[in-house]
Amino acid sequence: MRILYLASGIPVPGTLGGSIHTLEVARGLAQRGHDVHVVAASRELPLSHLRLRPMRRLAGRPYSGFTLYQQDLPKLLSLLGVAAVIRLVRSLRPDLVIERYYNFAGAGMIAARRLGIPAILEVNALMVDPPEIAKRRLDDALGGPFRRWAERQCQWADRIVTPLHTTVPASIPRTKIVELPWGANVEMFIPPAGPPPGPPNIVFIGSFRAWHGVQDFVRAARLLIERGHPYRFTLIGDGPERAAAETLAAPYAQQFTFTGAVPHERLPELLAQAHLGVAPFNTAPHPALRAAGFFWSPLKIYEYMAAGLPVVTAAIPPLNAIIREGTEGALFREGDIADLAAAIERVLADPAAAFAMGQRARARVVAEFSWQRHCAELEQIGITLRQHYQQRVAAP
Incomplete structure (x- = not known):
C-alpha cells in the first residue's frame, strides 16, 4: 500500500516520545513493504513563528526507508497547512491515510474524506480534557468547538487506534476503536550476555x-x-x-x-x-x-x-x-x-x-509489545479498510 502518515507539529527526527513513535511506525510499515510518506516538522516551533504565506507544496526527501515531508508550522496552527496536505494527497493518491490526532490538526482527515480514501485516526492522549484543564473551561465557555472538532475527526475516521479506548469521546461507537499499545524496536535494543560490571x-x-x-x-x-x-x-x-x-x-x-x-x-x-x-x-x-x-x-x-x-x-x-x-x-x-x-x-x-x-x-x-508487532496489526487494519473501500466502489 501507499500510506500517508501525518504527525502535525511532531519533529522528525527528534527525541520526544511522539518523534520516536512517528519514526518507528513509519519505518516499521516501510520495512513491511509499504510505500510510506510522512508529514512532520523539522523542529518544535513557537506560536510566534507564523508563516504569513503557508507553504503551497510539500517537498519530500528519502529518510530511514520512507519519504519525509517537513511542514514547519506552530502546532497550534497546524490546520493552516491543510491546502498543502490536500495537494499532496491528490498527487500521491495513497491507499491509506493515518493521522496522529491533535486538537488543532485534522488536515489528513479532511483530505481523506474529500478524496474518498480510507483513514485511521491515531489517538495517544485524552481527546476531551477534564474540567480542571483551562483549555476545557475555555471550550465550555465558547460552546464546545474543540469537543465538536474532536468528535468530527472521529466520525470521519474509518478506524481509531489508541492505547486505551477511554481517550476517545463516549459518543463514538466502541466498535470503531482498536486498542493498540506502543512498543519497542526489539532489533535496535539487544540485551548483553550478562550484567555489566561494577555497582548497580x-x-x-x-x-x-x-x-x-x-x-x-x-x-x-x-x-x-x-x-x-x-x-x-x-x-x-x-x-x-x-x-x-x-x-x-x-x-x-x-x-x-x-x-x-x-x-x-x-x-x-x-x-x-x-x-x-x-x-x-x-x-x-x-x-x-x-x-x-x-x-x-x-x-x-x-x-x-x-x-x-x-x-x-x-x-x-x-x-x-x-x-x-x-x-x-x-x-x-x-x-x-x-x-x-x-x-x-x-x-x-x-x-x-x-x-x-x-x-x-x-x-x-x-x-x-514490539513496534514490529504494532506495525503488523496496523497493516492489517489498513488492508481490511482498503478491501472494504474497494468492495464499496465495485458494488452496483
Whole structure:
C-alpha cells in the first residue's frame, strides 16, 4: 500500500516520545513493504513563528526507508497547512491515510474524506480534557468547538487506534476503536550476555515533568544511598523539573549522572550499561490521567524490557499488567517514595534473579509489545479498510 502518515507539529527526527513513535511506525510499515510518506516538522516551533504565506507544496526527501515531508508550522496552527496536505494527497493518491490526532490538526482527515480514501485516526492522549484543564473551561465557555472538532475527526475516521479506548469521546461507537499499545524496536535494543560490571546502575529515561516522577526517583535514590547502597543513578532526558532534580541530587552528586536529552540511537548503548530501569509515573499532577486512566503507552518501559532490564514501575493499570511483581521486575504504590526505594532493593537484592527478570522482560516485549508487532496489526487494519473501500466502489 501507499500510506500517508501525518504527525502535525511532531519533529522528525527528534527525541520526544511522539518523534520516536512517528519514526518507528513509519519505518516499521516501510520495512513491511509499504510505500510510506510522512508529514512532520523539522523542529518544535513557537506560536510566534507564523508563516504569513503557508507553504503551497510539500517537498519530500528519502529518510530511514520512507519519504519525509517537513511542514514547519506552530502546532497550534497546524490546520493552516491543510491546502498543502490536500495537494499532496491528490498527487500521491495513497491507499491509506493515518493521522496522529491533535486538537488543532485534522488536515489528513479532511483530505481523506474529500478524496474518498480510507483513514485511521491515531489517538495517544485524552481527546476531551477534564474540567480542571483551562483549555476545557475555555471550550465550555465558547460552546464546545474543540469537543465538536474532536468528535468530527472521529466520525470521519474509518478506524481509531489508541492505547486505551477511554481517550476517545463516549459518543463514538466502541466498535470503531482498536486498542493498540506502543512498543519497542526489539532489533535496535539487544540485551548483553550478562550484567555489566561494577555497582548497580539504575536508569531513568523520560521527560522531566511532574507526572513522570523524576523527583520521586531522586528522593528514592537518596533513601537508598543513605542506607549504604553503592548504587549509581543515571537520568536521561530533560524538561522543566531537571533543575529541581539536580538540586535534590546535589548532596550525593558523585552517584548521579544527568545526561540531558540524547539522540534515540544512543539509548541502546546507555541501557546496556544499566542493571535496572525505573518508570516512577505519578498521575496525581495530571488531571487527564486521573480522569481517563493511564492512557499513555509506556515507551520507556518497553525499551527497558527490550534492553533486557528488569523494571520497577507504579502498581497501576495497565503498568501492573506489563510488569508483574517478581517476574519482569517490581511494583510500588504510586507516589510512595519509601515503597519505590523498597521495590528497587527487592529487585537488586539478588543479581542473578534480577538478570533473569530482565531476560523474561525481553522475551515478553518481543512477543507482545514490539513496534514490529504494532506495525503488523496496523497493516492489517489498513488492508481490511482498503478491501472494504474497494468492495464499496465495485458494488452496483
